[in-house]
Amino acid sequence: MIERRGKLIGVGVGPGDPELMTLKAVRMIQEADRVILPQKEAKEARAYKIALGAVPALAGKCLLGLDFPMTRDKDLRDRQIQANYESLRSYLKAGEKLVFLTIGDPCIYSTFCYLKIYAEEEGYQTSLVNGIPSFVAAAARLNIPLCLDDEEVHLLNGKSHLAEGLALPGSKIVMKAGPCSEKLAEAVDKLPGARVYAVKDCGLPGEEVFNDIHELPGDYMLTVIVKE
Amino acid sequence: MIERRGKLIGVGVGPGDPELMTLKAVRMIQEADRVILPQKEAKEARAYKIALGAVPALAGKCLLGLDFPMTRDKDLRDRQIQANYESLRSYLKAGEKLVFLTIGDPCIYSTFCYLKIYAEEEGYQTSLVNGIPSFVAAAARLNIPLCLDDEEVHLLNGKSHLAEGLALPGSKIVMKAGPCSEKLAEAVDKLPGARVYAVKDCGLPGEEVFNDIHELPGDYMLTVIVKE
Numbered sequence: 410m411i412e413r414r415g416k417l418i419g420v421g422v423g424p425g426d427p428e429l430m431t432l433k434a435v436r437m438i439q440e441a442d443r444v445i446l447p448q449k450e451a452k453e454a455r456a457y458k459i460a461l462g463a464v465p466a467l468a469g470k471c472l473l474g475l476d477f478p479m480t481r482d483k484d485l486r487d488r489q490i491q492a493n494y495e496s497l498r499s500y501l502k503a504g505e506k507l508v509f510l511t512i513g514d515p516c517i518y519s520t521f522c523y524l525k526i527y528a529e530e531e532g533y534q535t536s537l538v539n540g541i542p543s544f545v546a547a548a549a550r551l552n553i554p555l556c557l558d559d560e561e562v563h564l565l566n567g568k569s570h571l572a573e574g575l576a577l578p579g580s581k582i583v584m585k586a587g588p589c590s591e592k593l594a595e596a597v598d599k600l601p602g603a604r605v606y607a608v609k610d611c612g613l614p615g616e617e618v619f620n621d622i623h624e625l626p627g628d629y630m631l632t633v634i635v636k637e
Numbered sequence: 638m639i640e641r642r643g644k645l646i647g648v649g650v651g652p653g654d655p656e657l658m659t660l661k662a663v664r665m666i667q668e669a670d671r672v673i674l675p676q677k678e679a680k681e682a683r684a685y686k687i688a689l690g691a692v693p694a695l696a697g698k699c700l701l702g703l704d705f706p707m708t709r710d711k712d713l714r715d716r717q718i719q720a721n722y723e724s725l726r727s728y729l730k731a732g733e734k735l736v737f738l739t740i741g742d743p744c745i746y747s748t749f750c751y752l753k754i755y756a757e758e759e760g761y762q763t764s765l766v767n768g769i770p771s772f773v774a775a776a777a778r779l780n781i782p783l784c785l786d787d788e789e790v791h792l793l794n795g796k797s798h799l800a801e802g803l804a805l806p807g808s809k810i811v812m813k814a815g816p817c818s819e820k821l822a823e824a825v826d827k828l829p830g831a832r833v834y835a836v837k838d839c840g841l842p843g844e845e846v847f848n849d850i851h852e853l854p855g856d857y858m859l860t861v862i863v864k865e
Contacts, residue, residue, distance in 0.1 A: 423659070423767075426661070427660075428659065428660045428661040428664070429659050429660070429661055429767060430659060430660055431651070431656065431657050431658060431659050431660075431769065432655075432656045432657070432658055432659075432660065432663070432691060433654070433656040433657055435660070436656070463660060514769075514773045514777075515777070515782075516773045516776035516777055516781070516782050516783040516784075517773065517782075517783055517784060517790075518784055518785065518786070519782065522781075522782035522785060523785070535780065536777075536780060537776070537777040537780055538777065539651075539657060539769045539773050539774055539777045540769075541659065541742075541767045541768075541769065542770070542773060545742045545744045545745065545767050545770060546767055548744035548765070549742075549743070549744055549764075549765040549766065549767045552763065552764060552765055553744070553750075554743075554744050554745075554747065554750035555744040555745055556744075556745055556746055556792070557746065557747075557750060557751070558746070559794050559795070559796035559797070561791065561792055561793055561794065561797055561802070562745075562791075562792035563789065563790075563791050563792070563805075564784070564789055564790035564791070564792075564807075565789055566787050566789065567787070568787035569787070569789055574789070577791075577805075579792075
């Protein structure tokens with residue numbers, strides 16, 4: 410008898426438009442024994458809604474919703490991730506193929522990469538299936554290149570030293586920019602000639618484009634591109 | 638009579654694995670009147686071979702191969718891009734929907750973004766359809782996150798001041814790293830504790846993974862990730 414080993418696969422669903430999902434992401438969902446979503450009410454999760462648009466069969470899948478509270482408290486976060494691992498452990502033990510859906514790409518700021526460590530520690534196979542990252546989706550939405558020739562690209566965030574980061578050469582991207590929009594505006598004001606592009610909810614029904622650093626909304630799903 | 642206006646669409650086919658193409662890229666190829674490839678012998682182009690793996694109907698499409706010589710001479714490059722635009726102009730004028738295939742994502746270091754300027758100047762509609770960028774594909778291949786929490790990511794290249802760039806916080810990516818591998822090794826040697834990961838031909842038959850900065854091959858399609 411061949412033992413069927415559980416697998417934990419992080420699958421990126423891209424930034425919002427179901428059509429930006431990859432063929433591999435679609436297949437992984439179709440082949441999954443269970444689909445895990447980063448929200449307690451699985452069917453309320455953004456990643457679920459995106460994936461459902463490309464894979465109607467997802468509606469008939471076994472779902473598991475896990476809560477990952479937004480917190481700056483690392484201990485609290487780690488305890489929650491461990492508790493979440495405990496919630497899916499029995500399915501891995503039973504040999505299930507578990508697909509964890511994540512917005513964008515699982516290699517870019519995804520909590521999944523913490524979760525998979527627990528599975529690996531117990532000898533389960535894990536893997537990552539790419540999705541379109543939000544910053545390239547924002548550039549495509551704006552119909553502009555993110556970088557040309559030898560331009561550099563710098564991916565910053567609210568915790569970055571924004572004044573120093575924005576002074577680097579090339580294109581600067583600030584992800585999850587809403588909560589730091591004031592700090593960002595202040596830093597951009599010190600860069601004469603900087604061009605600002607921002608997209609909220611790229612590829613989703615609430616999508617909006619902004620070109621004025623002083624008019625950015627406080628939304629979490631906001632990607633800002635600052636060009637020299 | 639409604640005039641049928643030509644369209645020029647840059648479509649990313651991802652780094653190599655046909656299954657990493659998006660549903661939208663597949664549809665765009667299927668709907669194209671003509672598929673343009675960044676190599677004179679269209680069927681020899683890497684992007685053609687990748688796309689064919691996901692869209693067999695591509696074999697029956699009208700193809701147009703254009704040469705984009707690798708050159709540091711900007712005048713020569715600009716003349717070639719203009720000449721290439723002249724080659725596809727009549728098709729735009731005839732109202733065709735032209736899909737230009739590019740490896741990775743058309744927003745990231747794609748010559749297509751220069752070509753589309755000519756079409757826009759003549760009033761033709763252009764757009765960009767994302768593909769998976771090679772650096773996230775490399776991270777997924779290595780089964781590691783590119784960034785977590787508030788880590789920054791810096792996309793560098795052979796023209797960057799590598800010593801300064803690699804000293805930035807977070808993950809550093811060097812794309813098209815082969816030609817600058819010596820310079821890169823020298824810069825990494827000055828960073829004690831830096832972890833190096835490299836993938837050549839990610840998702841293609843010749844794929845190889847390297848972990849020693851002194852053993853990198855000189856290949857063009859080499860992505861290097863340097864972590865603190």
